[in-house]
Amino acid sequence: MTEEFIEKTIVVGNQMGLHARVATVVVQMMRNYECQVTLVKDGMEVDARSVLGLLLLAATPGSELIIKGNGPDSRDAIQSICEIIEKDESDNF
Amino acid sequence: MPSPKDTHTNMILRGIGVSGGVGIGQVVLIERVASDICPCYILQTDEVPAEIQRFENAVESAAQRLKTIKGHIDSDHPLGDHTYILDTHILLLHDRMLYEGTKKIIAEDRQNAEWALSEVMMKITSAFDTIEDEYLKERARDVHFVGERILRILMGLSSEKKIHQLPPNSILVAHDLSPADAAQIKREDVLGIVTDVGGRTSHTAIMARSLKIPAVTGMEKISRMVQTGDTIVVDGSTGIVILNPDPEMIFKYRQRQDIFRNYQQSLMAFGQLPAVTRDGNRSIRIMANIELVDEMDIALIHGSEGIGLFRTEYLFLGREDLPSEEEQYEAYRRVMEHNRPKPVTIRTLDVGGDKIATSLNLPPETNPAMGLRAIRLCLSYKEIFHVQLRAILRAAYHGNCRIMIPMVSCMSEILATKHLIDRAKDELAAEGLDYSKNFKLGILVEVPSAAAIADLLAREVDFFSIGTNDLIQYALAIDRVNEHVNYLYDTLHPAVLRLIRHVVNAGQARGIDVSMCGEMAGDPVNVPILVGLGINELSMNALSIPIVKKLIRSITLEECLELTNQAFQMQEASQIHTFLESWIIERFPKDYFLNNS
Numbered sequence: 001m002t003e004e005f006i007e008k009t010i011v012v013g014n015q016m017g018l019h020a021r022v023a024t025v026v027v028q029m030m031r032n033y034e035c036q037v038t039l040v041k042d043g044m045e046v047d048a049r050s051v052l053g054l055l056l057l058a059a060t061p062g063s064e065l066i067i068k069g070n071g072p073d074s075r076d077a078i079q080s081i082c083e084i085i086e087k088d089e090s091d092n093f
Numbered sequence: 094m095p096s097p098k099d100t101h102t103n104m105i106l107r108g109i110g111v112s113g114g115v116g117i118g119q120v121v122l123i124e125r126v127a128s129d130i131c132p133c134y135i136l137q138t139d140e141v142p143a144e145i146q147r148f149e150n151a152v153e154s155a156a157q158r159l160k161t162i163k164g165h166i167d168s169d170h171p172l173g174d175h176t177y178i179l180d181t182h183i184l185l186l187h188d189r190m191l192y193e194g195t196k197k198i199i200a201e202d203r204q205n206a207e208w209a210l211s212e213v214m215m216k217i218t219s220a221f222d223t224i225e226d227e228y229l230k231e232r233a234r235d236v237h238f239v240g241e242r243i244l245r246i247l248m249g250l251s252s253e254k255k256i257h258q259l260p261p262n263s264i265l266v267a268h269d270l271s272p273a274d275a276a277q278i279k280r281e282d283v284l285g286i287v288t289d290v291g292g293r294t295s296h297t298a299i300m301a302r303s304l305k306i307p308a309v310t311g312m313e314k315i316s317r318m319v320q321t322g323d324t325i326v327v328d329g330s331t332g333i334v335i336l337n338p339d340p341e342m343i344f345k346y347r348q349r350q351d352i353f354r355n356y357q358q359s360l361m362a363f364g365q366l367p368a369v370t371r372d373g374n375r376s377i378r379i380m381a382n383i384e385l386v387d388e389m390d391i392a393l394i395h396g397s398e399g400i401g402l403f404r405t406e407y408l409f410l411g412r413e414d415l416p417s418e419e420e421q422y423e424a425y426r427r428v429m430e431h432n433r434p435k436p437v438t439i440r441t442l443d444v445g446g447d448k449i450a451t452s453l454n455l456p457p458e459t460n461p462a463m464g465l466r467a468i469r470l471c472l473s474y475k476e477i478f479h480v481q482l483r484a485i486l487r488a489a490y491h492g493n494c495r496i497m498i499p500m501v502s503c504m505s506e507i508l509a510t511k512h513l514i515d516r517a518k519d520e521l522a523a524e525g526l527d528y529s530k531n532f533k534l535g536i537l538v539e540v541p542s543a544a545a546i547a548d549l550l551a552r553e554v555d556f557f558s559i560g561t562n563d564l565i566q567y568a569l570a571i572d573r574v575n576e577h578v579n580y581l582y583d584t585l586h587p588a589v590l591r592l593i594r595h596v597v598n599a600g601q602a603r604g605i606d607v608s609m610c611g612e613m614a615g616d617p618v619n620v621p622i623l624v625g626l627g628i629n630e631l632s633m634n635a636l637s638i639p640i641v642k643k644l645i646r647s648i649t650l651e652e653c654l655e656l657t658n659q660a661f662q663m664q665e666a667s668q669i670h671t672f673l674e675s676w677i678i679e680r681f682p683k684d685y686f687l688n689n690s
Contacts, residue, residue, distance in 0.1 A: 017226060019229065021177050028180070050188050051181060055221075058225070060412050062415075
């Protein structure tokens with residue numbers, strides 16, 4: 001098993017920020033992956049498998065996040081997270 | 094604590110009426126677990142593994158219960174899409190911070206599970222307190238709901254609150270209702286809802302309105318004043334709650350209940366009729382003010398003939414960057430298409446610099462109400478305005494659009510805006526994008542200087558809309574939120590009425606429409622004088638539309654002119670108010686008393 005460390009910077013595209021629904025979808029999606037993924041904002045680092053952590057990032061629209069992955073499938077996991085967080089849904093409640 | 098039954102009958106309390114109608118029934122008290130009644134003790138070392146197991150079991154059964162609740166919700170449940178929050182709660186139960194955090198305290202500090210969990214919850218909720226974003230901050234409530242669910246199981250309290258098996262004629266009384274509670278409420282079981290906390294946009298309020306259950310929130314401590322079985326009256330129209338009503342009071346509210354039901358049904362019919370005076374001599378367009386795209390349907394159901402004020406600020410607030418042209422275009426286009434061919438009046442950005450785009454780094458001002466805001470801000474930061482104008486012009490192609498500029502105080506602001514609009518049009522044409530060439534351009538008349546020179550401004554615009562909230566505040570030099578002077582804030586001040594008359598006359602002289610948005614337009618007491626003054630269009634909260642239409646259809650233009658004439662002879666706002674109110678009470682007693690909430 002090859003270890004793979006990946007890092008990517010993204011901007012929150014959703015009108016309401018990284019809110020409860022987005023956080024829920026991210027955590028549910030992470031069940032498909034084995035790797036460790038964390039999100040960093042302003043020095044705070046949280047587990048992508050923690051709804052509380054994601055909410056406490058207080059990532060409002062337009063804020064910048066660094067996503068770090070560690071594990072064999074981290075490239076795919078990060079790709080999926082980016083799609084969810086960058087997506088600009090208008091139906092966001 | 095003794096029930097008030099022993100001491101008081103007809104105890105009248107007031108809260109916020111968030112869902113109309115009257116409910117009379119017996120209290121079902123939904124108790125909450127206060128963390129201060131949690132048992133707290135230190136475990137023996139050998140008891141720790143069993144305690145961790147007890148905690149894990151409690152979380153598991155809480156998760157099972159939430160899944161069952163979710164499974165029972167139909168796809169057409171009134172909470173609709175909002176039920177995703179139950180998924181969030183299910184994930185929260187096993188969230189590392191909460192789940193592992195609690196187990197760690199049990200293991201390391203040998204605290205019992207209830208104590209350990211309460212500490213973790215407190216730590217998490219205080220972390221939420223430091224968040225500035227209002228929506229995200231609110232999520233601390235979700236942590237609380239989830240934690241409480243586990244606590245109840247640990248403490249052997251009925252794991253489920255009683256919501257899914259209620260006796261007939263129940264009135265739910267709670268500190269707060271969680272989304273899981275709300276999702277289980279059945280219209281046929283619950284005659285009313287009363288809570289200590291929450292406002293018009295709380296879960297409870299949204300759910301109560303969609304189920305048409307009378308509800309009052311913001312009662313502060315009612316959950317500590319009543320017991321299950323107490324008789325209670327809930328009037329969601331007025332926000333009044335009566336504990337232990339006597340038979341006479343119950344009889345009175347039974348009548349009110351019947352009246353309210355019949356009245357609401359009859360009133361809604363007026364929404365779909367035109368607002369023409371009884372003599373046919375004057376027709377007024379009745380429009381809705383909306384803040385979010387989602388409010389459009391409520392506006393149409395209540396009979397709006399278009400949107401008289403679409404506030405665009407929500408796109409800009411609570412974020413660090415600015416909304417893109419595409420994002421704005423999509424939002425505006427949806428409103429245009431949905432209302433087509435009815436007109437939609439888009440108000441361009443109306444905020445102070447400190448409220449938007451933290452990345453702009455605009456310093457706070459000492460007197461923001463008179464500072465760099467609205468059109469002033471837009472003309473200082475033309476690139477922001479330019480993007481919005483391009484988005485509006487493109488969206489306008491898909492419907493009947495009116496652009497409205499807020500806080501205009503002089504002619505040059507109109508001319509500068511027109512110039513920017515021309516530039517945006519040229520650009521869009523050059524880029525080959527579709528945009529509207531026949532929208533209307535108007536201003537919000539809300540600064541006294543604009544009202545004073547309305548005759549000059551009328552030459553440059555297609556319509557005026559009088560924004561009464563600010564106009565009154567600026568004209569009377571009264572800050573509405575300053576408790577020392579707000580007693581002087583008077584909608585019907587003779588000066589305000591004269592300013593309005595001047596603006597209407599200036600508009601009529603140029604043949605342009607004069608409308609009014611702002612609270613003054615939706616209050617039935619003011620309607621006759623506004624008709625008498627010659628306003629063409631009133632824009633209001635959608636819920637007021639049916640009653641205002643009914644009123645206009647019941648009066649004659651002659652009556653309105655006569656009332657206006659008499660009001661203009663009076664010297665004091667209070668005199669005018671009493672005069673108009675008495676007239677309405679005398680002519681429409683039923684409507685007055687059923688709507689005056």
